[in-house]
Amino acid sequence: MTLKGWTNKTLTIAWLLLAALLGGSFYLLSYALSDSRDAAPQSVIHQVRLAVNPLMLYLEQHHEHIGTLEVQTELNRLATQREIGLAYVELDGSVSFSSNALPPLPQDNINRFLRYDMYSGLHNNGLFQIAFPVIDEGSLRQVGNAVYFLPEAQVFPAQSDYRPIVAFAAIMLVTLCLILLLIVMKRTIHTHFISPILELRLHVEAILKGNYEQQPSYASLNEMGALYSMFDQMRTEIMYLSMQRIQQEKAQKELITNISHEIKTPITTIKAYIDSILEGVCSDTETMLEYVEIMRTHTDKMARLVEDLLLQTLQDLGQITVEPREQYSREVLHKILKPIGHYVRTNELTYIGPQEIPNVLIYIDAIRIEQVISNLVSNALKHTPPSGSIRIDVQLEAGMLKVIIADTGSGIRPQDMPFVFERYFRGNPGSAPQRGTGLGLSICKTIIEAHGGTISFTSKHGEGTTFYFTLPLC
Structure with a gap:
């Protein structure tokens, strides 16, 4: 995998872990700030209705005889059987019946204390109060109110809420994964980025000092490997240019030496023939012309040497x-x-x-x-x-x-x-x-x-x- 691909993949995983960590943290925060019992779920209301339904049915059938011992005994039995407290309140606010388990109720117009929702019906003794209207079967008119008192355990059955624990465990796991990922990133960055760059710096310093023999090497075929390959190619070219420059300088010195030697010989020869002519060695025209021909040959040789040297200089200058x-x-x-x-x-x-x-x-x-x-x-x-x-x-x-x-x-x-x-x-x-x-x-x-x-x-x-x-x- 290339370093770019590895970096993108690692950063994507890190962002996902961070998003999961933030999501779990916000969930725990919202759970801590909220009260799961602020409002009774609709399913709880239905459960309460099912629990009090036999009592409601009996009251609607026998509300006219609520004062008789037989009716009150049956109501007590039904309330005790379901662990529910019951009070029957007339429309004028008077209490006609209260189950044995209930404490005495106020007698001054209790209708003011009736609650038709469970949220506002929580008593200090841990009982939830809820009132249901009692309807006469014949006239279908309200004849009173049945007030039920239910224990909190029956309204909200005890449940083990494992969601915060799971969220906390998930947050810890994500945090651990993120820490491990950061450790791996640190080691990988040091191994594949920092160390190779520091090693490359040493090679650069060696080149600046004129040492071109140190060959950098990198095992992986990724972007850093490509950089090392290009650097080694550059090192080779610099080494070649340096060697070429040294050889050229050496060749130029040899050129100057050779040209000096090449020019010195014809000059010496020409000077010798001129001296001979001046001393009168040439006794006839034929010998004179022969000497002149030799001098011209050496002069042409010097001219070619000078021309070559000039052309070489122009060639260096591209001119x-x-x-x-x-x-x-x-x-x-x-x-x-x-x-x-x-x-x-x-x-x-x-x-x-x-x-x-x-x-x-x-x-x-x-x-x-x-x-x-x-x-x-x-x-x-x-x-x-x-x-x-x-x-x-x-x-x-x-x-x-x-x-x-x-x-x-x-x-x-x-x-x-x-x-x-x-x-x-x-x-x-x-x-x-x-x-x-x-x-x-x-x-x-x-x-x-x-x-x-x-x-x-x-x-x-x-x-x-x-x-x-x-x-x-x-």
Whole structure:
């Protein structure tokens, strides 16, 4: 069960128990404030009528002879048999008969004391008084009043009123259940809410201190479990970003070191050839031109290093500018590939150019695409031994212009393939000598994607690598 479902269910039970507790309390309060004998129930009146009915019938038949001994004896017998006191009162208020069990009655117009309801007929001696009119059977006129005196036990039979006891027991049971429920809620809240939050706080403090290895765990699959899972995912991402930042800082330091070394070598070489020229070592024009060509080669190398460093900085800032415009592919690619073919041949490799460049209209930034091709070719030159070859081809494929750059070099190791387009990646230690800054392929990917194209590769270690990139047609 989820924590939300458990909470709703527990609160519902608590409210029901509280409502039952309040209901029982109000019942006891109302019972204490009320008197169950305030008014005689109708059933009690009927019972009284049934008890006095033989006496009433006898009086209606013999009221004319009420003064005779025979009638009074029979009335006494009937009253004693039913444990009822009886007094017969004439219409003028005089008492013609009273049963033996009754105390003497006042003789001055007793009609003033007659009660026709049981509520007001309670005497101090515990007897209830009620009067019934006596009707003559022949004339159907009232001839007198029969006053009956009944003991309280006969009017209200002794009954065991267990309702307050049951209500009190129910209140105690509900109170006990409510207390137990509160104890369970306290333990559950501490176990499933407070303790996990305190533990999560410790993990947060550990992360703030740079310790990302502590893995939080929560056994239940509820909302708190989901929170722990999300927190652990966040911890993993923070740990990954921290490791990535550390690696990036390390790679940047290595980049600065490598570029410093890469630039220092051509500068030293150029300076040496300039000094030689100034000292008059070059005795003829041919040697002079050879020296100049060497210096230009090293100058181009420094320019590429500086350009890569600039593009890397712009890439970090998200500011690599690509300004494409509509151009025909044959003309623009021919201008790009012509000097590259010469550059490959000067490095003692075989260059195989495209047999035919499709002449289609493409949306291209020629300067940036030249950087992409130059980077890919330079990368191929680094890993292709002398006597190898570099092939460039251009094809139309599925509405895209596809450029292929293949070499017969050492290829890429399988474990390195997932990382070749990441910045600063220069191959794992122990592989072939690592050269370059590790920025070229990352920059190529950024430029191609800015054109709306894709870049990929296939490679087999020891047999060569082929890079493909596509450019959308207009």
